[in-house]
Amino acid sequence: MSRKKANRAELLESIAKFQPSAQELSMMTSLTSVQTKGIKRSIAETNSVTLFDEPGENKQENGAAGSKRRQRWKEKEEKGEVENPQTDANVIGLEVIDESSDSEQEESEDEENAEDEEAEDEAVVSEEVVSKEEVSNADSKESDAAVNTTQEIKETKIDDTPAPKRESKPAIFVPVHRTAEVQAARMKLPILAEEQAIVEAINENPVVILAGETGSGKTTKVPQFLYEAGYAANGKIIGVTEPRRVAATSMAKRVAEEMNLHDGQVGYQIRFEGNVKDNTRIKFMTDGVLLKEVQKDFLLNNYSVVIIDEAHERSVYSDILLGLLSRIVMLRHKRGNPLKMVMSATLRVEDFTDNQRLFKTKPVVIQVEARQFPVSVHFNKRTAFEDYVDESYRKVCKIHRQLPDGGILVFLTGQQEVNALPLLIRSWNCVIMELRYYLLNA
Structure with a gap:
């Protein structure tokens, strides 16, 4: 028994030396599969396996035979419609095929052969069409290159043309001869440091709000800034409204003294009183006087700037004026004759900036610092209320x-x-x- 076992082991070892590998076995086909499936179908299956079961290999497909079948196979694989083949346990690499489906398989083989022949004819025709298309494509490429060169030349010509320039207005400066004492006192006011920012904001925006504490110089200095910037040229007037008559008269007198203008260029107009002349360029008035002028001339064509002083007090006349001026500013802008609107306020600036009915675009706000001094408060022990x-x-x-x-x-x-x-x-x-x-x- 031991000798038989030893001979058996030697026999198995010698057989194993000549036994093919698993890869070689997968490439072989048994006679039983050829007899059951047919030669054409077995060859087609081997071609499909070599073409589609090894995605890592890049194989070239020569000829048009079977191109449509391979295309359908690829589409089915992408959609996931290809079912895993059921293998027979007795035959390596073969599907289990029912005998009842042999006739159907033969019919499908005939249809596939007819399709292969049509595909070969189409491939021959397509080769001829491709050769003609290559010639036409070469001609079209040359024509496209010529068109592209002409377009590039046109684009360069267009780019070389200068862009339209915005209309720039020359800077205007009106000299004012002030006395040395007034100039020294004027330099101490904090609003003087904001002159350039204020004038630029008024030039670039239709509505500007100046917010600052009392004593910063808003009422007396802003009209002077605008006068020096040329807003009173060409017969235009800088209008300043005050809530009280005393403020209108006193401010007109103060501004005239500071600017050293005593020939009527700075005037005031209140109810039943005024010194406005034909050459007046800065006009102080009450709110009611400006409302009367709106009744006569709704667009206020004589004015280039309107300053609403103490707008935070919200009197009846000032509120009506703000509503009218917000519409007049837009109308004047559309007609090419802009009107600037400046509001001077100390408190509650949000009433104007957050009101979208009054101003569709939020107006620019400029904060003006005020002079800070130490303040000491004293009280009387007794106050005589009679006098x-x-x-x-x-x-x-x-x-x-x-x-x-x-x-x-x-x-x-x-x-x-x-x-x-x-x-x-x-x-x-x-x-x-x-x-x-x-x-x-x-």
Whole structure:
């Protein structure tokens, strides 16, 4: 038994030396498969396996035979419609085929052969068409190259043409001869540092809001900036509206003194009073006066800039003016005769910037810094309510006598009191009035 086992082992080893590998076996076909399937179908299956089962190899397909079948096979593989073939356990690499489907397979083989013959004829015709198309493509490429060169030449010519330039207006500067004292006081105001920013914002935007504390110089200096920038040229007027008549008259007088213009170029217009002339270029007025002018000339063609001072007070006249001017500005812009609108406000700037009904585009806001001084607050122990003007006069005299040099600002309730107190101070000496006060109360 042991000798038989040893001979058997030697026999198996010698057979294993001549046994083909698995790859070689996969390339072979048994006679049983050829007999059951047929020679053509077995050859077609081997071709399809070599063409499509090894995607890593790049094989060239020669001839047009079977091209349509391979194309259909690829489409089915992409769609995932190809089913995994069922293999027979007795035959290597063969599908299990029912005997009932032999007739159908033969019919399909005849159809595939007819399709292969048609594909060969089409391939011959397509080769002739391809040769003709190559000749025509060569001609068309030459013509396209000529067209492209002509287009490039035209494009270079178009690019060489200069772009249309925007209309630029020459810079205008109107000289103003101020006195040395006024110039020295003017240089101390914080708004003077913002002159260029303010003028550029007004030039580039139809509506501008100036926000700053009281005493920054908005009311007196902005009209001067615009006058020097040429907004009063060509017979145009710079209009400034004030909520009170006293402010209109006093501001007109102050601006005329600072600009050293005393021939009527700076004037004011209030109800039943005014000094406006034909050569007036800066006009201070109340809100009601401008409303009357809107009734006569809705577009305000005589004005180049309208400044609404103290717009945050929101009086009836100022609100109506803001609503009208917001429409007038757009109409004047469409007609090529722009009107600039400047609003000077101290508080509640959001009422104008956030109101989209008033201004569709948000207006530009320029913050102006105010001068900061140390402030000390003093109160009287007792205030005489019967004659507060006389009491304010005594307080002015006391400040003038006891405190260092400086200006004194007194707030009163009406125009009559504002005019009476300076006359009282000028006509009487403070010391005499103090003695009289003490003698009367002794």
